[in-house]
Amino acid sequence: DAKTTQPNSMESNEEEPVHLPCNHSTISGTDYIHWYRQLPSQGPEYVIHGLTSNVNNRMASLAIAEDRKSSTLILHRATLRDAAVYYCILTYGQNFVFGPGTRLSVLP
Amino acid sequence: NAGVMQNPRHLVRRRGQEARLRCSPMKGHSHVYWYRQLPEEGLKFMVYLQKENIIDESGMPKERFSAEFPKEGPSILRIQQVVRGDSAAYFCASSPGTGVYNSPLHFGNGTRLTVT
Numbered sequence: 001d002a003k004t005t006q007p008n009s010m011e012s013n014e015e016e017p018v019h020l021p022c023n024h025s026t027i028s029g030t031d032y033i034h035w036y037r038q039l040p041s042q043g044p045e046y047v048i049h050g051l052t053s054n055v056n057n058r059m060a061s062l063a064i065a066e067d068r069k070s071s072t073l074i075l076h077r078a079t080l081r082d083a084a085v086y087y088c089i090l091t092y093g094q095n096f097v098f099g100p101g102t103r104l105s106v107l108p
Numbered sequence: 109n110a111g112v113m114q115n116p117r118h119l120v121r122r123r124g125q126e127a128r129l130r131c132s133p134m135k136g137h138s139h140v141y142w143y144r145q146l147p148e149e150g151l152k153f154m155v156y157l158q159k160e161n162i163i164d165e166s167g168m169p170k171e172r173f174s175a176e177f178p179k180e181g182p183s184i185l186r187i188q189q190v191v192r193g194d195s196a197a198y199f200c201a202s203s204p205g206t207g208v209y210n211s212p213l214h215f216g217n218g219t220r221l222t223v224t
Contacts, residue, residue: 034212043112043199043215044151087150095164096141096201096213098151 004088009103012078020073020102022088027068032091035062035073037084038101044087047073078106112202113182114216121190121223129185129219133202139163140183141201141213142175151199157183158205190223197221 005023012018024033034049048055048062050071055062061074075082087101113132121127133140138159143151153167157177168175172190177183187194197220201213 036213036215043201043217044213046212046214049212085150095153095156095166097153098143100150 003097004090004099006086006088006099006102008100009105011105011107012075013107014080015077018075018078018082018104018106020075020086020088020104021070022072023070024088024090025069027090033062033064033068033071034089034091034096035060036087036089036098037082038087039081039084044098047086078104080106080108082106112200112214112216114198114200114219116219117217119219119221121221123191123223124189127187127190127194127221129187129198129200129221130182131185131200131202131216132182133200134214137202137204137214139203139205140177141203142183142185143199143201145197145199145218147196154185187221190221192223195221195223 032049032051035047036044037047038044048057048060050062050064063072083104083106085101085103087098089096089098112134115130119127140157142154144154145151155168155175156164159177160179172188174186197218199215199218201215203211203213
């Protein structure tokens with residue numbers, strides 16, 4: 001399996017940037033790196049994905065290491081609504097295999 | 109633009125009964141994934157289907173669980189003879205299917221199954 005490793009939990013202050021790390025040392029050349037987040041009592045929500053180059057969208061930025069063995073999801077200004085579990089996922093075969101994720105707490 | 113629709117939102121079944129969970133993918137999406145989430149745990153992959161085909165069911169328990177995605181109508185996850193350990197949130201996700209690795213999944217809000 002192409003697996004990912006994330007910290008169990010992180011804290012951030014409101015309106016500050018948050019960097020959520022993910023290690024994926026066994027990534028293969030064709031694996032995309034996807035990030036999803038799950039708010040309480042909701043289904044996961046797509047955040048961003050990329051292959052090799054850094055990516056930006058309205059929600060976040062994704063910074064991918066040159067060797068692709070790690071990546072970082074960047075929330076530029078955390079809000080209370082960003083408190084969620086963030087999942088870093090590599091595609092495996094045709095599956096999206098979720099790990100335990102990082103629980104982000106945002107402090108007012 | 110309707111998202112992924114799952115129903116029912118909550119389902120209560122007694123031990124031994126059958127549970128049927130429905131998932132209507134987003135319009136134009138032909139690929140459906142089912143995941144199970146136990147309380148305070150992550151999502152566990154169960155099955156991946158295309159219209160009329162099961163592509164990967166490696167995460168499905170071998171007994172009592174089945175899934176289908178017919179040519180017409182929603183995808184169905186069926187659990188026969190439910191037991192208390194089946195109590196969980198079941199999430200469905202869909203994707204357009206083109207460029208599988210590059211297409212994000214769109215999730216429904218889940219069906220919360222409680223077995224009494």
